[in-house]
Structures are given as structure tokens and as C-alpha cells.
Amino acid sequence: KQEVTQIPAALSVPEGENLVLNCSFTDSAIYNLQWFRQDPGKGLTSLLLIQSSQREQTSGRLNASLDKSSGRSTLYIAASQPGDSATYLCAVSHGGSQGNLIFGKGTKLSVKP
Amino acid sequence: SQTIHQWPATLVQPVGSPLSLECTVEGTSNPNLYWYRQAAGRGLQLLFYSVGIGQISSEVPQNLSASRPQDRQFILSSKKLLLSDSGFYLCAWRQGGKLFFGSGTQLSVL
Numbered sequence: 692k693q694e695v696t697q698i699p700a701a702l703s704v705p706e707g708e709n710l711v712l713n714c715s716f717t718d719s720a721i722y723n724l725q726w727f728r729q730d731p732g733k734g735l736t737s738l739l740l741i742q743s744s745q746r747e748q749t750s751g752r753l754n755a756s757l758d759k760s761s762g763r764s765t766l767y768i769a770a771s772q773p774g775d776s777a778t779y780l781c782a783v784s785h786g787g788s789q790g791n792l793i794f795g796k797g798t799k800l801s802v803k804p
Numbered sequence: 805s806q807t808i809h810q811w812p813a814t815l816v817q818p819v820g821s822p823l824s825l826e827c828t829v830e831g832t833s834n835p836n837l838y839w840y841r842q843a844a845g846r847g848l849q850l851l852f853y854s855v856g857i858g859q860i861s862s863e864v865p866q867n868l869s870a871s872r873p874q875d876r877q878f879i880l881s882s883k884k885l886l887l888s889d890s891g892f893y894l895c896a897w898r899q900g901g902k903l904f905f906g907s908g909t910q911l912s913v914l
Contacts, residue, residue, distance in 0.1 A: 734906050
């Protein structure tokens with residue numbers, strides 16, 4: 692059974708710092724991995740999707756990497772801003788017709804001005 | 805462009821009362837649709853998914869049911885709510901391997 696773990700559970704950094712969020716999964720036979728952002732009381736916003744054949748994806752100040760064989764992914768946020776404060780979730784998919792995702796519990800990020 | 809609508813945003817219901825949460829998708833046809841629940845201190849748990857009209861798959865046994873009466877409509881229901889049904893319910897649809905979520909419904913069962 693696939694399990695997704697995110698460390699740390701919470702992180703507080705001063706504005707301007709670069710930071711890394713970690714995600715690990717127990718079953719490396721994934722189809723893809725997706726990083727989401729969730730603001731309090733809101734739905735999830737997709738940030739980056741990495742296919743199993745890819746090593747990384749970039750969008751603006753965000754860079755996500757994937758090491759499928761070791762069951763790890765990282766989300767790198769450059770030059771953090773207070774507006775980056777949110778909970779970040781990673782999720783893996785095993786593909787198939789259902790395509791459902793298995794989520795970690797998230798990392799709650801707070802960027803202090 | 806595709807959009808997903810979910811309502812209501814918040815709901816407070818007594819134990820034993822019925823539940824109906826609705827989700828609709830616009831701008832796409834024959835989407836895969838999903839219901840997730842996010843309970844306090846826990847990750848998102850997949851409840852149901854549907855690959856087409858009338859086709860529902862349940863991931864966990866529980867007090868809830870789902871229906872898909874139309875191509876772009878997905879409904880989550882319960883005949884009698886339990887305290888443990890409280891949580892944040894999210895509807896989602898899939899395109900190109902990505903999952904897109906609605907804004908969620910915060911359900912409090914008292």
C-alpha cells in the first residue's frame with residue numbers, strides 16, 4: 692500500500708530565504724507526482740506535475756524534483772515571500788483508468804515579513 | 805476554459821440528518837470525477853471516483869454514497885450523518901494526468 696510522507700509538518704522562515712519541502716513515497720511504481728498549494732479553508736491549487744519519466748519541473752520560483760527510484764521528491768521555493776504562506780501537499784498517482792492521487796499530510800509554510 | 809463548481813461552501817448539520825453535496829464541471833466532457841475528504845490532522849482521503857454516468861467506485865466503506873446522474877455532475881450523499889463525517893470535502897476532476905479541485909465544502913456535524 693502506497694504511503695506518502697511529508698517532512699517537516701510545519702516550517703517558518705524569514706522572507707527572502709530559499710527553502711526545500713520534502714516528500715517521500717513507499718512504492719516507487721508511480722505514474723506521476725503532483726505538488727499542490729492549499730490556503731486555509733480553500734481548495735487545492737495545482738503547482739507542478741512531474742511525470743515518472745521526468746526528473747524535474749519548474750514554474751517561476753518553484754522547482755520540483757523527482758527521484759523515483761529512491762521514492763523522493765522535493766519542492767524548492769526561491770526567494771520566499773509572505774504570499775507563499777500556505778500548506779503544500781504532494782500526491783502520487785499510479786495511473787490507470789481511475790487516476791486517483793494518494794496524498795501526504797502536507798507541510799504548513801509560514802513566511803515572515 | 806474548464807471550471808469546477810462546488811457548493812455549499814460551509815454546512816452545519818445535526819447528527820442523523822441527510823446530506824447532499826453537489827459538484828459540477830464546465831468546459832469538458834466525460835471527465836473522471838472524484839470526491840475527497842480532508843479531516844483535521846489527516847491527509848486527503850479518496851472517497852469515491854467516477855469514470856462516467858452511473859459509474860461509481862468506492863474506495864472506503866462508510867456512511868456516504870455518491871451518484872453521477874449527468875456527465876458533469878457528481879453528488880455526495882448520506883441518509884444519516886455521523887459525527888465522524890465532519891471534514892472538508894473536495895470535488896476534483898482529472899485532465900492530462902493533473903487533478904483540478906473545487907473550492908471545497910466545510911461540513912460540521914453537531
